[in-house]
Amino acid sequence: MWLQLSLTTTKEQAPLVEALFENMGALSTTLVDAGDEPILEPGLGETPLWQATTITALFEGERDPNELRSLIHQSLNADCSRQLKIAPLKDQPWERAWLADFHPMLFGERLWVCPAGQRPEAANATILELDPGLAFGTGTHPTTALCLRWLDSIDLKNQTVIDFGCGSGILAIAALLLGARQAIATDHDPQALQATLDNARKNQVESRLEIKAPNQLPAIQADILLANILAGTLVQLEPLLTSLVTPGGRIILSGILVEQADEVSQTFSSHFKMQPPITQGEWAALEGTRASSRLLVP
Ligand SMILES: C[S@@+](CC[C@H](N)C(=O)[O-])C[C@H]1O[C@@H](n2cnc3c(N)ncnc32)[C@H](O)[C@@H]1O
Known part of the structure; x- marks a missing residue:
């Protein structure tokens, strides 16, 4: 007691x-x-x-x-x-108590996020094993779920992926499990980088995942960049995020409230052909394809 x-x-x-x-x-x-006063993402520290x-x-x-x-x-x-x-x-056995609220979750057609020791009864499932921890990203939040469903819906074979703002590493790990060739995960929070490494090891994808602080990113351009941060930060980071996507590559932006989607889309539209937002509840995610070469304005 x-x-x-x-x-x-x-x-x-x-x-x-x-x-x-x-x-x-x-x-x-x-x-x-x-009360009802969400603090979506406090500044570092x-x-x-x-x-x-x-x-x-x-x-x-x-x-x-x-x-x-x-x-x-x-x-x-x-x-x-x-x-x-x-x-x-x-x-009570507290380490088991949270399991009551955390069960295998399906994203799209094949991607499952499962707590350790739990498996879905599904054929051809791609299983991402993940227990909730200190870093953001279990799939229960719509901003993550939108990205996971998008990843499940595309062919990732031979693709290189950057997960910018990786939190638990869930998006990079999902991409690798779904067939991506190589991924880089980055976050300005050292705790997130550690969580990503731990989760990558649990899912045996660490040999294909580079985990770096943002100021140590290698000079590469990925086929796909996912960034589930917040609208204001995405807008601020636009030049950097753009520079990390190869011409013809795709960017997925999440962490955006539906009413902010237009502004974020506008900001990225100078380098990307942006699609209409996909939404879940009050949250939106945006997909854009980077122009292959500079567009000539007549
Ligand atoms: C909403 S979480 C997303 C985590 C995970 N990618 C997901 O989809 O669930 C946002 C992450 O971005 C990181 N972040 C926020 N601002 C950043 C910045 N300027 N540079 C790098 N990482 C940042 C935070 O530390 C946090 O881990």
Whole structure:
């Protein structure tokens, strides 16, 4: 048994409450959004909080809830501590608990993303083994799913692929499993590069995958570049992303809200013939083919 405390407070008070819980002997603290304020992609090294933030802390089950409650009342103002909830929490095999929400998922016709030890009952399946980790990219998010379905729909034989903003490496690994010859994965977050290496090894594609920080990318141009980042970053990175695609090659841009698709498409249309967006819910992905040679304007 554990004791679970949770308290919802403001962005400004949240660090204070977290420090208080830690000083009281919390074994862990978790901060989550108490409203509906998605933070899609914080800058590198930034951990922004939400206007209303819930801090949840776990304590040993033997702790006296009344003692914890009164410590909190003494340390925080009444308004804040009134929100306090304390409840016992049963121990369970936590490393298995998340599996309840993560099952094999099919993208397109043959590509499956499966947690370790789970396999679909499907003939001719291409299996990408992946457990959720610290880096973004399991396939549950529409921005990743749009790219995975696109990869499944094309012939990747002999293609070279760049996964720009690789997170878990899911897109590069999927491309290799689906037949791409070689891939390069890059991300400005070192944790993502490590996750990509681990996942590549699990899927036995590491010999065909180069993993590089963006400033160490080799001077190559790929047949396909996938970038699931965010609209603003894609627009900023347009010259670099364009330079990494071979003439006649394709670019797939994701992480774009439907209402941002036009702006992103416009930005890339000076070098790419852009297709209409493909969408899933509020998210859009764009495909473009790089002009083989400079277009001559009459
Ligand atoms: C939304 S995740 C996508 C992860 C994975 N490719 C997928 O499709 O699920 C975006 C990734 O891009 C990385 N990223 C964001 N801005 C970047 C930049 N300017 N250069 C390189 N990587 C960047 C982030 O660190 C993050 O891992």
